[in-house]
Amino acid sequence: MALTDADVQKQIKQMMGFIEQEANEKVEEIDAKAEEEFNIEKGRLVQQHRLKIMETYDRKEKAVELQKKIQSSTMLNQARLRVLKAQDDHVGNVIEETKKRLSDITRDQAKYLEVLKSLIVQGLFQLMEATVALRCREVDVSLVQRAVPDAIKVYKQATSKEAVIKIDTECFLPTGTFGGVELSAMRGRIRVVNTLETRLDMIAQQLLPDIRNTLFGRNPNRRFLD
Structure with a gap:
């Protein structure tokens, strides 16, 4: 029995609907996979930059701490030198005062x-x-x-x-x-x-x-x- 034009058109529409549905499903699959890969790559980049930022701040924090220690040590040494100089000056004054009393002998x-x-x-x-x-x-x-x-x-x-x-x-x-x-x-x-x-x-x-x-x-x- 031969197909009428109406039957042919109906079959074509069915095939086109099937192809369109397959295409939509494929597009959705590709979009989902692309989004998944995008999220993975985004997470990797975010983590990578986070680690770099943490390393940068860690270095800066260590540099600041080192600078504090250097300044503290410098100030402490300067204070010690001032104390030693003051002590030396006082000892020198005591000796000079003693020399002035030598005339008593x-x-x-x-x-x-x-x-x-x-x-x-x-x-x-x-x-x-x-x-x-x-x-x-x-x-x-x-x-x-x-x-x-x-x-x-x-x-x-x-x-x-x-x-x-x-x-x-x-x-x-x-x-x-x-x-x-x-x-x-x-x-x-x-x-x-x-x-x-x-x-x-x-x-x-x-x-x-x-x-x-x-x-x-x-x-x-x-x-x-x-």
């Missing part, structure tokens, strides 16, 4: 005579020369003349050596010297300065740790003692 003639004798003996032991030149303050010449014989006697008893001391009565110790003597030999090539100032400086250097402890207390960061 020379007021007691009997005690100062013994001091001069000891300083001369020490100088002789250091030089160990037969002929020694001696300088002193102009006001001390008479006391030094009295101290020299006893000093030579002590030196001779200890070393069995003779010594001649020539007191310089033209070139005296500089103005401002608080007392003591200066001995030299071999035409001034070797010299021993035994003024009260130099002796005080020597003692101050030796006792500097004790002076610091007395003035400021023991340093808790110091593990070893001299």
Whole structure:
């Protein structure tokens, strides 16, 4: 039985409807897959950028923390240096004040005579020369003349050596010297300065740790003692 035109048109419409439905379903499938892939890629990119942002801020945070530590350490060191300078200045002032009081020693003639004798003996032991030149303050010449014989006697008893001391009565110790003597030999090539100032400086250097402890207390960061 032959198909009429109406049957043919109906079959064509059915086929077109089927094809259109298949096409729509395929489009929906493609859209769904594309959206899924888009969401996956979007999530991956978002996570990637999130990690980069976190790494950037982490680096910045560490840099800020490091800068804080550096600034804190710098300020702490500067504070320590200021404290040390203030302590050194105070110790220096104490020593300078002590030097000003050295003149008190020379007021007691009997005690100062013994001091001069000891300083001369020490100088002789250091030089160990037969002929020694001696300088002193102009006001001390008479006391030094009295101290020299006893000093030579002590030196001779200890070393069995003779010594001649020539007191310089033209070139005296500089103005401002608080007392003591200066001995030299071999035409001034070797010299021993035994003024009260130099002796005080020597003692101050030796006792500097004790002076610091007395003035400021023991340093808790110091593990070893001299």
